[in-house]
Amino acid sequence: MNVKRFFSKLKIRAKLISIISLIIITSLTGMIFFASYFFKDDTKIRAVELNHKVAEVTSLIMLTDFTSLVEKLNLMGNTMIQQFPQKVLFTDLFFTNDKNLLYVGIAARKGDRLLFENAIFNKSYFSENKLTLANMNTINALYTESFFAAFNNEATVQNVSKSFNVPVIAVALPFQKNPNQSVLSIIIGYVKLDKFLRAFPARDIFETFMVNRKGDVMAHSEGKVILSHGNFLNLPIVVEMLKSRLDNGQKRYRDADGSYRLGSFKKIGFSGLGVIATVSEEKAFAAVYKIQRQNILIMIIVLTLAIVIVYFFSKTITTPIIRLFRATREIEEGRFRVDITPASEDEIGELTRSFVAMGLGLEEREKMKEAFGKFVNKEIAEQVLKGGVKLGGERKTATIFFSDIRSFTAISEKLEPEEVVEFLNQYMTRMVNCVNMTRGVVDKFIGDAIMAVWGAPVSYGNDTENAVNGALMMRNELMGFNKGRGGVKKPIIRIGCGINTGPVLAGQIGSEERMEYTVIGDTVNLASRIEQLNKPFGTDILISEETCHLIKGIYRVEPMRKIKVKGKAEAQQIYAVLGRNDDPDSPKNLSELRGLLGIDANVNIENPVEEEVKYEILE
Known part of the structure; x- marks a missing residue:
C-alpha cells in the first residue's frame, strides 16, 4: 500500500522515466534471460552429449578389455588343467606377455x-x-x-x-x-588396473568411473578412490543406472556438496558393470555465467543513458498529458465538451483531437441512451447499445406476465381522451415501477394491458419469484392508487394478472425498417389466457402449474378449477396467489382476498361467450 501511495504522488515526468526504465530493464532482462537460457540449454545438450559419448566409448573399451581378459583366463585355465612337458613354460609366458x-x-x-x-x-x-x-x-x-x-x-x-x-x-x-x-x-x-585406467584419464571438468552392481568403484581417474574401495551407491546417477532397464541414460542430480552435476551412464554388458561420466554444471556453464555478467553491465550502461535522454525529452510531452488528464476528470463528471486544443502535430496532438471527438461521441451516446430509454426498457436499451442483444432470436426460459384493467372500455367512455391518457400514465407509472424493482422488463403496452418478462434478455436465477413479487407489489400499489378514488372521473381500478413460466423465443423481431425486442411462443399465449380468467374466477393474480412448481413453499396459493385452453390438448391447472408465506398480513383464503380487493364473493364462474373461445373452465 505504501508503494502505491509513493508512486501515486510522483510527477508525470518521474513516472515516465520510471516506466521507460522498467521497460528497458524488462526488455534487456528478458533478452539476457532468454539468450542465457538458450545458450545454457545448448551448452547443457552438448555437455550431455559429450558425457554420453565419453561413457559409451569408455564402456566399449572396457567391454573389449574384459572380453580379452575372459578369453585369456579361460585359455590359462585350460592350460593349467592339462599335463604336458612345457606346461610351466607356457604358463610363465602368459605372465611375461601381460605383466598386469x-x-x-x-x-x-x-x-x-x-x-x-x-x-x-x-x-x-x-x-x-x-x-x-x-x-x-x-x-x-x-x-x-x-x-x-x-x-x-x-x-x-x-x-x-x-x-x-x-x-x-x-x-x-x-x-x-x-x-x-x-x-x-x-x-x-x-589383474592390475594399469591398462584399464588408461580409459579413465583425469579431465578438467569431466569425471569418469566404473562401478559394479553394488556401487563399488572398480576404476576411477583418481587412484585414491580405488584404493579406499569407494562406494558410490548413494549417488543418484548410480542408483538410476542400477534400476534402469536400459543400457544407457542420463540424469541431473545434486552431489554430496550440494552442487548440481550432469551424469550419463553406459552399461558394459559384463558382470553388471557400468561406466559413468559426470560433469559439474558450474564448470560446464562457466562461459554462460560470464556472458550473463557482461550483459548485466551493458544493461546498466544503457539504462543510465536512457534515463538521461528521457528526462530531457519528457518535458516536451508532460504538459499535453496533464491537460488530457484534466479533461478526463471533466468527462468523468459528465462534462463531455472539453475545451482543449492540440499543441503539436505528433501522436499526442492526434490523441488530443481524438479525445475531443470521443467526448462529443459520448455526449451523443448519452443523449441517445436517455431518449432510447423512454421508448424501450432501460435494461434492453443498455444491452442493445453494448451489443448484448443478438440479431434474430434465441431460446430462453422466462416468466411471462400479463395484466389488464377490468372494464377499461366502460371507464374510458366516461372520460375525455386527455383524461384517459393522464389516468393511464399515472397507473402505468406505478405498475412499471413494480416491474423494474423486481428486475423485470416491460415488453410492451397493449392499450391498458401490460406485458412484462422476467428472464430475458438477462436472467437473475430467481425470475419466477421476482415475477410473482412484482404482481404482489402491483396489488399493493393499486390499493394505494385507489385510495381517494371513486366516481365517474376517478373510478376504482381493478386489474387481473396472469403469470406463466416456460420456453420462449426472445430476440429482435420485426421488419427491416422497424424492429423491437420481444418474446414469442406458447408460453406467452398461455400467460395471456390465464390473465383473462381472473374475471370469471374473481381473483387478481393467477399463475400456471409450471410457475407454481417453481415457487412452491414461498407463496400461499389456492388451486382453481382446471381449464381447457385453445391449442392445448391437456387440461391446465391454475392457481390463485394469496400472498407470501412469510407475510403474516397476506390473505389466508380466497374469501379474504376478495374482501381485500372489493370483489363480489358470489362469483359466477362461467365460460366465455365469444366468437373465438380461447378457454373453457372444466367442472
Whole structure:
C-alpha cells in the first residue's frame, strides 16, 4: 500500500522515466534471460552429449578389455588343467606377455569356503612385492563370498586394491561344468588396473568411473578412490543406472556438496558393470555465467543513458498529458465538451483531437441512451447499445406476465381522451415501477394491458419469484392508487394478472425498417389466457402449474378449477396467489382476498361467450 501511495504522488515526468526504465530493464532482462537460457540449454545438450559419448566409448573399451581378459583366463585355465612337458613354460609366458596379470587360480566350492585345486602367479611381481601363495590364500578368503556368485553362472568383479596397495581387481568366472551345466569349479584372476585406467584419464571438468552392481568403484581417474574401495551407491546417477532397464541414460542430480552435476551412464554388458561420466554444471556453464555478467553491465550502461535522454525529452510531452488528464476528470463528471486544443502535430496532438471527438461521441451516446430509454426498457436499451442483444432470436426460459384493467372500455367512455391518457400514465407509472424493482422488463403496452418478462434478455436465477413479487407489489400499489378514488372521473381500478413460466423465443423481431425486442411462443399465449380468467374466477393474480412448481413453499396459493385452453390438448391447472408465506398480513383464503380487493364473493364462474373461445373452465 505504501508503494502505491509513493508512486501515486510522483510527477508525470518521474513516472515516465520510471516506466521507460522498467521497460528497458524488462526488455534487456528478458533478452539476457532468454539468450542465457538458450545458450545454457545448448551448452547443457552438448555437455550431455559429450558425457554420453565419453561413457559409451569408455564402456566399449572396457567391454573389449574384459572380453580379452575372459578369453585369456579361460585359455590359462585350460592350460593349467592339462599335463604336458612345457606346461610351466607356457604358463610363465602368459605372465611375461601381460605383466598386469598377477594371479590365476582354479577353485571348487567346499561348504562355505573355496578349495583351490590349481594356482599360478606372476613370479616377477610376487618377488618384487614379497608375496607368497599363502598371502594369496588369505586374500582369496577375504573375498570368498563375492567369488561364490561365479558358481551361479555369473561373472563377478571385485575391487581388491587394499590387499595390494595398488589398483587391482579380481575377476571370477565359471570354469568347469558337468553335463547339467552346473558349475564344478571357477577360475579367479587378479589383474592390475594399469591398462584399464588408461580409459579413465583425469579431465578438467569431466569425471569418469566404473562401478559394479553394488556401487563399488572398480576404476576411477583418481587412484585414491580405488584404493579406499569407494562406494558410490548413494549417488543418484548410480542408483538410476542400477534400476534402469536400459543400457544407457542420463540424469541431473545434486552431489554430496550440494552442487548440481550432469551424469550419463553406459552399461558394459559384463558382470553388471557400468561406466559413468559426470560433469559439474558450474564448470560446464562457466562461459554462460560470464556472458550473463557482461550483459548485466551493458544493461546498466544503457539504462543510465536512457534515463538521461528521457528526462530531457519528457518535458516536451508532460504538459499535453496533464491537460488530457484534466479533461478526463471533466468527462468523468459528465462534462463531455472539453475545451482543449492540440499543441503539436505528433501522436499526442492526434490523441488530443481524438479525445475531443470521443467526448462529443459520448455526449451523443448519452443523449441517445436517455431518449432510447423512454421508448424501450432501460435494461434492453443498455444491452442493445453494448451489443448484448443478438440479431434474430434465441431460446430462453422466462416468466411471462400479463395484466389488464377490468372494464377499461366502460371507464374510458366516461372520460375525455386527455383524461384517459393522464389516468393511464399515472397507473402505468406505478405498475412499471413494480416491474423494474423486481428486475423485470416491460415488453410492451397493449392499450391498458401490460406485458412484462422476467428472464430475458438477462436472467437473475430467481425470475419466477421476482415475477410473482412484482404482481404482489402491483396489488399493493393499486390499493394505494385507489385510495381517494371513486366516481365517474376517478373510478376504482381493478386489474387481473396472469403469470406463466416456460420456453420462449426472445430476440429482435420485426421488419427491416422497424424492429423491437420481444418474446414469442406458447408460453406467452398461455400467460395471456390465464390473465383473462381472473374475471370469471374473481381473483387478481393467477399463475400456471409450471410457475407454481417453481415457487412452491414461498407463496400461499389456492388451486382453481382446471381449464381447457385453445391449442392445448391437456387440461391446465391454475392457481390463485394469496400472498407470501412469510407475510403474516397476506390473505389466508380466497374469501379474504376478495374482501381485500372489493370483489363480489358470489362469483359466477362461467365460460366465455365469444366468437373465438380461447378457454373453457372444466367442472
